[in-house]
Amino acid sequence: MKTDVVIIGGGPSGLLLSQLLNRAGVETVVLERSPRERVLSRIRAGVLEAGTVEMLQKAGAGERMLREGHPHEGCIFSDGDLMVRIDFGALTGKTVMVYGQTEVTADLYAAQDAMGATILHEVAEVAIRDADSDAPFVEFTHDGARKRIDCAYVAGCDGFHGVSRRTIPESVRREYERVYPFGWLGLLSRTPPAHDELIYANSANGFALASMRNPMLSRYYVQVPLSDRVEDWSDDRFWERLKSCLPGEVAETLVTGPSIEKSIAPLRSFVSEPLRWGRLFLVGDAAHIVPPTGAKGLNLAVSDVFYLHQALIDAVRHGETAGIDSYSERALRRIWKAMRFSWSMTMMVHRFDGEDSFAAEMRRATLLHLSQSETARRDLAENYIGLPF
Ligand SMILES: Cc1cc2nc3c(=O)[nH]c(=O)nc-3n(C[C@H](O)[C@H](O)[C@H](O)COP(=O)(O)OP(=O)(O)OC[C@H]3O[C@@H](n4cnc5c(N)ncnc54)[C@H](O)[C@@H]3O)c2cc1C
Numbered sequence: 207m208k209t210d211v212v213i214i215g216g217g218p219s220g221l222l223l224s225q226l227l228n229r230a231g232v233e234t235v236v237l238e239r240s241p242r243e244r245v246l247s248r249i250r251a252g253v254l255e256a257g258t259v260e261m262l263q264k265a266g267a268g269e270r271m272l273r274e275g276h277p278h279e280g281c282i283f284s285d286g287d288l289m290v291r292i293d294f295g296a297l298t299g300k301t302v303m304v305y306g307q308t309e310v311t312a313d314l315y316a317a318q319d320a321m322g323a324t325i326l327h328e329v330a331e332v333a334i335r336d337a338d339s340d341a342p343f344v345e346f347t348h349d350g351a352r353k354r355i356d357c358a359y360v361a362g363c364d365g366f367h368g369v370s371r372r373t374i375p376e377s378v379r380r381e382y383e384r385v386y387p388f389g390w391l392g393l394l395s396r397t398p399p400a401h402d403e404l405i406y407a408n409s410a411n412g413f414a415l416a417s418m419r420n421p422m423l424s425r426y427y428v429q430v431p432l433s434d435r436v437e438d439w440s441d442d443r444f445w446e447r448l449k450s451c452l453p454g455e456v457a458e459t460l461v462t463g464p465s466i467e468k469s470i471a472p473l474r475s476f477v478s479e480p481l482r483w484g485r486l487f488l489v490g491d492a493a494h495i496v497p498p499t500g501a502k503g504l505n506l507a508v509s510d511v512f513y514l515h516q517a518l519i520d521a522v523r524h525g526e527t528a529g530i531d532s533y534s535e536r537a538l539r540r541i542w543k544a545m546r547f548s549w550s551m552t553m554m555v556h557r558f559d560g561e562d563s564f565a566a567e568m569r570r571a572t573l574l575h576l577s578q579s580e581t582a583r584r585d586l587a588e589n590y591i592g593l594p595f
Pocket residue numbers: 214215216217218219220237238239240245249250251252253307329332363364365366367368369392471489490491492498500501502503504505506507
């Protein structure tokens with residue numbers, strides 16, 4: 207087989223890149239390890255920046271999102287009963303879109319199918335060969351046979367545990383990491399959301415997030431120690447903890463119900479540089495992870511695709527390589543700013559084990575400052591709705 211760009215990973219970044227390249231006449235083959243149903247069952251991101259919304263429209267995969275997604279003009283930060291609203295609309299003129307990653311991925315698969323794009327599922331033992339030469343190729347096992355695709359470029363969109371990053375020699379890679387000493391236990395339920403906007407709640411019992419997917423589907427998170435397992439948390443225990451973290455007036459009216467999904471996600475900040483090695487490019491979670499606090503992971507994957515898709519079109523269609531030469535540097539500049547925001551929000555809203563009383567006062571003072579300073583609220587809003595590409 208032969209193609210212009212082999213894309214490893216059929217998650218949101220791989221599918222979006224493939225879609226934008228195909229629309230510009232660049233041929234791709236997407237290699238995905240999992241069956242499609244498994245990719246579509248991952249309950250993850252739910253908040254899309256304004257730039258992500260534009261990119262999905264540009265890719266021809268935004269129609270259902272505009273119809274069924276929920277634009278949000280603000281969100282709430284709380285500490286006990288103190289609630290501060292960040293008004294994105296008034297502060298930045300922009301909004302975010304609440305639309306689940308599952309839906310984004312389903313729309314991208316539908317758009318790719320409509321174009322007749324090549325997506326191979328359940329591939330195994332993917333190996334990227336000669337990425338530092340002018341003739342890279344990718345080997346993999348599919349339908350019981352070992353296969354090979356020759357290509358001009360390889361895009362590594364295969365997430366944190368994929369093969370692409372590890373293909374870059376250790377002597378070339380620089381890795382930066384911060385692991386936080388807690389995780390988020392998430393629960394999905396067919397219940398009306400606690401509030402019509404997201405609530406980032408700080409409390410003596412730690413952090414909680416009240417979030418949603420639609421008017422009858424709620425997504426909640428509570429902070430848990432890394433040693434906890436999902437089995438340790440009955441639904442009743444979860445609801446009780448959540449209520450103790452939310453402001454009183456919200457907890458009082460919270461509608462509870464059986465969970466339809468529960469999972470624990472560890473929190474980590476991670477960046478691997480550079481994003482390019484020869485003809486291999488890293489995109490999305492393959493190169494960086496943010497704690498979910500700032501809702502940036504999926505959005506960062508999309509901004510990487512923004513920089514890379516045009517660069518690959520210029521290289522494949524017109525032989526112009528300035529874009530691919532500067533991809534790593536341009537994407538990393540935005541990645542580090544989102545890293546800083548996600549880290550600072552994580553520090554602002556979580557309770558750290560063994561912390562002293564000073565730390566809790568600092569968090570409360572930060573919230574009081576937010577409540578009184580429009581400058582502070584604008585800074586937070588600009589970062590939350592997404593810095594420009
Ligand atoms: C609980 C949770 C909540 C989150 N909330 C948010 C949020 O609110 N907002 C936000 O923006 N982000 C959020 N994120 C982050 C977001 O989900 C990720 O950043 C996003 O999925 C990254 O997309 P990706 O395509 O780069 O990687 P992935 O989604 O990880 O996709 C990679 C794909 O590659 C495939 N793959 C892996 N290895 C191989 C291989 N060797 N060969 C072939 N295929 C392979 C995988 O099966 C997968 O389908 C959250 C994440 C979690 C866990």
